[in-house]
Amino acid sequence: MSEQDKGGIAGLLRAFTRRTDASAIVATTVLFVLFSLGTQNFLTPFNQFNVWRAASQNVFIALGQALVVIVGGMNLSLGAIGGLTVVVIGHSIEILGIEPWIAVILGLATGVLCGLFNGFFISRFKLNSFVVTLASSFIFQGLVNGISQGRPYSKIPREFTRLGKGDVLGVPNMVFLMCFALVVVYLAFRYSLLGRKLLATGGNAEAARLSGIKTGRMLLLANTLSGLFASIAACLWISRMGTAQPATGGDWLIVSFAVTVIGGTALSGGTISALGFLFSGLLMALLRNGLIMLGVNVYFESTFLGCIILLAVLVEWLRAGVAGKSRRL
Amino acid sequence: MLEIHSVSKSFPGVLALDDVSVDLRGGEIHALLGENGAGKSTLMKIMCGIYSPDSGEILLDGKRLVLKDYHDAIRNRISIVHQEIQVVPLASVAENIMLDKLENFARGPFVDWKALVAQAQCHMDMVGLDVPSRAPIAGLSAAQKQLAQIARALSSGARVLLLDEPTSSLTLHEAATLFALLDKLKEGGVAVVFVTHKLEEVLEVCDTVTVLRDGKLIETRPIAGLERGRLVEMMIGRTMRDDYRGFLPEPGEEVVLEVRGFKSEFFDGLGLSLRKGEILGLYGLVGSGRTELAKTIIGEYPRTAGELLVHGAPARIRSVSDALHKYRIGYVSENRKEEGLILSASVVTNIAITVWERLAGALRAFFSPKAERLRGEEMIKRLEIRTPSPMQSVEKLSGGNQQKVSIAKWLVADCDILIIDEPTVGVDVGAKASIHELIWRMASEEDKSVILISSDMPEMISLARRILVFKEFRIVGELADLNSTHHASEDVGRMIGEYLA
Numbered sequence: 001m002s003e004q005d006k007g008g009i010a011g012l013l014r015a016f017t018r019r020t021d022a023s024a025i026v027a028t029t030v031l032f033v034l035f036s037l038g039t040q041n042f043l044t045p046f047n048q049f050n051v052w053r054a055a056s057q058n059v060f061i062a063l064g065q066a067l068v069v070i071v072g073g074m075n076l077s078l079g080a081i082g083g084l085t086v087v088v089i090g091h092s093i094e095i096l097g098i099e100p101w102i103a104v105i106l107g108l109a110t111g112v113l114c115g116l117f118n119g120f121f122i123s124r125f126k127l128n129s130f131v132v133t134l135a136s137s138f139i140f141q142g143l144v145n146g147i148s149q150g151r152p153y154s155k156i157p158r159e160f161t162r163l164g165k166g167d168v169l170g171v172p173n174m175v176f177l178m179c180f181a182l183v184v185v186y187l188a189f190r191y192s193l194l195g196r197k198l199l200a201t202g203g204n205a206e207a208a209r210l211s212g213i214k215t216g217r218m219l220l221l222a223n224t225l226s227g228l229f230a231s232i233a234a235c236l237w238i239s240r241m242g243t244a245q246p247a248t249g250g251d252w253l254i255v256s257f258a259v260t261v262i263g264g265t266a267l268s269g270g271t272i273s274a275l276g277f278l279f280s281g282l283l284m285a286l287l288r289n290g291l292i293m294l295g296v297n298v299y300f301e302s303t304f305l306g307c308i309i310l311l312a313v314l315v316e317w318l319r320a321g322v323a324g325k326s327r328r329l
Numbered sequence: 330m331l332e333i334h335s336v337s338k339s340f341p342g343v344l345a346l347d348d349v350s351v352d353l354r355g356g357e358i359h360a361l362l363g364e365n366g367a368g369k370s371t372l373m374k375i376m377c378g379i380y381s382p383d384s385g386e387i388l389l390d391g392k393r394l395v396l397k398d399y400h401d402a403i404r405n406r407i408s409i410v411h412q413e414i415q416v417v418p419l420a421s422v423a424e425n426i427m428l429d430k431l432e433n434f435a436r437g438p439f440v441d442w443k444a445l446v447a448q449a450q451c452h453m454d455m456v457g458l459d460v461p462s463r464a465p466i467a468g469l470s471a472a473q474k475q476l477a478q479i480a481r482a483l484s485s486g487a488r489v490l491l492l493d494e495p496t497s498s499l500t501l502h503e504a505a506t507l508f509a510l511l512d513k514l515k516e517g518g519v520a521v522v523f524v525t526h527k528l529e530e531v532l533e534v535c536d537t538v539t540v541l542r543d544g545k546l547i548e549t550r551p552i553a554g555l556e557r558g559r560l561v562e563m564m565i566g567r568t569m570r571d572d573y574r575g576f577l578p579e580p581g582e583e584v585v586l587e588v589r590g591f592k593s594e595f596f597d598g599l600g601l602s603l604r605k606g607e608i609l610g611l612y613g614l615v616g617s618g619r620t621e622l623a624k625t626i627i628g629e630y631p632r633t634a635g636e637l638l639v640h641g642a643p644a645r646i647r648s649v650s651d652a653l654h655k656y657r658i659g660y661v662s663e664n665r666k667e668e669g670l671i672l673s674a675s676v677v678t679n680i681a682i683t684v685w686e687r688l689a690g691a692l693r694a695f696f697s698p699k700a701e702r703l704r705g706e707e708m709i710k711r712l713e714i715r716t717p718s719p720m721q722s723v724e725k726l727s728g729g730n731q732q733k734v735s736i737a738k739w740l741v742a743d744c745d746i747l748i749i750d751e752p753t754v755g756v757d758v759g760a761k762a763s764i765h766e767l768i769w770r771m772a773s774e775e776d777k778s779v780i781l782i783s784s785d786m787p788e789m790i791s792l793a794r795r796i797l798v799f800k801e802f803r804i805v806g807e808l809a810d811l812n813s814t815h816h817a818s819e820d821v822g823r824m825i826g827e828y829l830a
Contacts, residue, residue, distance in 0.1 A: 193689040193696060200682055203671035210629070210660065210668050211682045211738065212653035270673050 115227020610793025
């Protein structure tokens, strides 16, 4: 920090504008206050319960995307991996009669394998992640449709929903899980060797490799973790819904990119903010919730979401400009 | 024709041009000489509207000329050919040549390809570029692309043609073709500005020479009657002699690095050895195989045959990670922005990245940002890196300070063997001197072994105490006695020139 940042509210403000997650924090806070004042049902415990559960769900979906975005890639097959996990778990429990906890392990293994599949082609053959994951999303989606034949699996045992539907003192269990995950992410990217290597790879892969980082392995790791988070998100989805729907994951792509970008993770890679995730995950949940409460036709939902993402990116552009100017002093 | 009047230009931290005046006349080839960072390219960019001067003015045919951008320059028939190759790879040769004037060939919304190719062909003939005009330009050699760029400049009807090191990637024969062309243009009344590092070319081809040093105009004078030695003196001034650092302590007999019979897509049996405490210079033109050798040593490029010995034992290096962690060999890239630094990351991150593994200890899991920062701050102090804060992102630093960061990361890693590729490209004079001092001290005081790759002759003479001369991926000569006999820098230059010829 330069001299003029020390002390004073102006200095604190200026330091705040430099945070890549500043826009998300401000926007979420403003929206939260507006909804609290403007609608009657927003602050009811029931509604808050749902908003925060949705926020947690968003965060897990977005982490799957963010882990590849920070190494400068993307995962278009995120939703298909989620869908496949759901189908593997549902099929194992309902058709094959496998114990639920084993089914969950199978589901997570599915995510890991799908991630490895993507990562192998991206790192080994140096293929573009856009092309590889576009192709694999079709592969995985085909498996989803083929295995499930489009049928939902509804015989999910009750204990499976304890995580997604339960609470401790009114706070959804999923929120605790989200906080745990975000703390792990924060610590991993600040203190762990692997986390720092992932960030370096995303910052400049050439320079990272020429500094002794095995960037191929980092790409493989990031893609594998991406698959793992997609299937964690899928498990939570089943737990929250109480059924295993093959259609799960259909809207994950837009949600995952929106939360990642609004949360201050640069699409060019190299940065991440755990706090930004919390706020942008909440922001997406608030938006959907608010649109319903304002009585907006749900069929137009994605139009609004798209506009909000565009707006967020514009605000971020403005913020970066302001922060850049003050830095040059 | 084009007059530059007391032009100055500064960049943050550097006064790149200080009150420089030059007159360009039609029908004259004007050489612009100076060391790296002397202000040549800044001056060229001002002449063609890419930079605007802070003060001073430009007159074209006696009338004041204000260039808003490069398009403005083209309209005024001033063209530049950059040293870097700038083409659209998959477009045809003809299309690349006519790229900036496609609208001249518009027939309604379509392009009149026949006319375009015909005219491009005419300019290709003029520069002696003998390739199919409809083939993609990507398939051409660097030299051919360079000729295509010159053809592009000519096809805009340039009256003032600025050439930035046009021969650096050309063979002798290709260069001769280019010189014949320049003679023709000269007769046609074009004013040509020619930037080069090859003094022989200046003496042979040019009519007038302007020398810049540290952003200042040293002299403009006719070439006739000028000798090579005098030219060198004008360029490097007195500092050259002060720069001579004497001898290194006699390097031990221990050979720390030995390359035996390297064969690869580049080399056909190349060998060299590096002794402890030595600064070994690899001199040659850009593209003569020095960087390729460095990258083959550190495992970045594969080899098909040959042996690498480190401290006398065969070494298996398949990645920079192996080179750094197993053998303590470091490589400072010539291309700091693309290969050396993570621009968006902090100074500390960029310096400490090579020691993360070590900071993480035996578990290789976690390390404290505090320990990392300490390492970074230590280097910032030692190398006098000017940054507002250790956590400042590297992209905000000046070129010289960026270069210091990209060297610092290998110093902090405590490498025994360091390969330094073009350490002072685009670095101002002050930073250059301190980088030289740093390299010298590594060998003279810390007993490290350094391979110095440089195309900057004074730099080579100042630092290296044994020089291998590279040409077309082979070693064509060795100057072995520099650490026992003091040769005048002109003599060293001449000896190298003989090996290159």
